[in-house]
Amino acid sequence: MRHTVLLTLLLLALSYASIGQSVPKAKNKIGLDFTIETDTIEVPKYKMKGLGKSKTFLQMLYGSYRIINPENAKVVSGLVVQKVELLYTDYPKDGDVVLLNKKRLAALFLLMPELFDNPLIEWRLVKQTKCKSAEDAVNMFHGFVISYRPQPSGKAEVDYLRRIAKGEEAIEDSTIYKVLDRNKQWKNTLIVADVTGSMSPYMAQLFLWLNLNMQLKAHERFVFFNDDDGNSTTQEFAFDTLGIWDIETRSFDKIIEKAADAIMKGGHTENDLEALFYGLKKYPKADDIILIADHWESPCDMSLIKDLVALKKPIKVILCGATAAVNMDYLEIARATGGSFHTIENDIDMTLKDGKGKIVKILGRSYRIVKDGVVALDGTEE
Numbered sequence: 001m002r003h004t005v006l007l008t009l010l011l012l013a014l015s016y017a018s019i020g021q022s023v024p025k026a027k028n029k030i031g032l033d034f035t036i037e038t039d040t041i042e043v044p045k046y047k048m049k050g051l052g053k054s055k056t057f058l059q060m061l062y063g064s065y066r067i068i069n070p071e072n073a074k075v076v077s078g079l080v081v082q083k084v085e086l087l088y089t090d091y092p093k094d095g096d097v098v099l100l101n102k103k104r105l106a107a108l109f110l111l112m113p114e115l116f117d118n119p120l121i122e123w124r125l126v127k128q129t130k131c132k133s134a135e136d137a138v139n140m141f142h143g144f145v146i147s148y149r150p151q152p153s154g155k156a157e158v159d160y161l162r163r164i165a166k167g168e169e170a171i172e173d174s175t176i177y178k179v180l181d182r183n184k185q186w187k188n189t190l191i192v193a194d195v196t197g198s199m200s201p202y203m204a205q206l207f208l209w210l211n212l213n214m215q216l217k218a219h220e221r222f223v224f225f226n227d228d229d230g231n232s233t234t235q236e237f238a239f240d241t242l243g244i245w246d247i248e249t250r251s252f253d254k255i256i257e258k259a260a261d262a263i264m265k266g267g268h269t270e271n272d273l274e275a276l277f278y279g280l281k282k283y284p285k286a287d288d289i290i291l292i293a294d295h296w297e298s299p300c301d302m303s304l305i306k307d308l309v310a311l312k313k314p315i316k317v318i319l320c321g322a323t324a325a326v327n328m329d330y331l332e333i334a335r336a337t338g339g340s341f342h343t344i345e346n347d348i349d350m351t352l353k354d355g356k357g358k359i360v361k362i363l364g365r366s367y368r369i370v371k372d373g374v375v376a377l378d379g380t381e382e
Helices: 070-076 098-111 113-117 134-138 154-165 175-182 200-216 252-265 272-282 302-310 328-336
Strands: 002-011 030-043 055-060 080-089 122-128 142-149 189-194 219-225 244-248 288-294 315-320 340-342 347-349 358-362 365-370 373-376
Touching (some): 055 070, 070 142, 080 098, 098 113, 098 142, 154 200, 175 200, 189 200, 189 272, 200 252, 200 288, 219 272, 244 272, 272 288, 272 302, 288 328, 302 328, 315 328, 328 340
Parallel strands (some): 030 122, 080 122, 189 219, 315 340
Antiparallel strands (some): 002 030, 055 142, 219 244, 340 347, 358 365, 365 373
16 A cells, blocks of 8 residues: 655654654754655565665664664665665554654654655555564564665676676566567667666666677667766767767677676766767767666766757667656656657657647556656546
């Protein structure tokens, strides 16, 4: 069940360190006001698996909202947080824990406010029901489980890509593979691909598909990007090659070697638009422009969108890693350039006819495309 949690809470506290302790009689007050959308599930008992690999936890005691291990927040510093789960127990059965859980969210907000500014994070309330006594409840975990995307080493990513290309390992995701297979009519392409962070599972799909379909001779221009300086340009006066690697070839081995070079030498900033400018200006005769993007990271250079629109080149955006809500920046790139948006299931035309708005459904959610942007709908406007 999905619902919205509105937290407007006035705390008699000065810092997260005092949260959960006896509230001091202080004159200073902290007002917290934020909104999150959550899914709620019920489980007998949450299985604490995967901790230390892609999850960490912030623990609270039964009936308390004090985080007893705040140092664990450092584990996810600089990493991509994908999901936050608040675990609590249903004891006394069907008891009112709304205020307690709001205080727990407030404690997390004071410790890690950046989580609440990220619209891509999935929030979930997890009610544990296998407790018949206070003793049962005390022995269950209470607090937050934070799932994050690990940052693999460049060498590990490259080794993984090569194993996939040789058929030594199966792909875990098929988004890019299925999109390219559905759209074999794309010809004379320019593929601009993000190779930052944990994009190796998606790059593996690209290389596997290319390896099996090189006879189509449709894909021979590639730009790989992962700029680390964040100073993107439109490449108007001179090529800025920092964090950008390109190749024009029909040799599969050379393509994968160029991508490997980019992964080993690049950084972790998404300079999507700069890479698009680079590719469009270096390969102006390309017909179908494909951007392979990471849902979990927003472009650092969206300020260049008007300059990109001026080139009048529709961008076909393949979004990787999205399972529910979609990163709105990539919808906007497709819409603003008159392009299309592609997920594992659908190809969505983002253009408007006669300037009129239209509603599209992506990964189970509805969005309204209008002349000046894309708006996520809450279900009441469909």
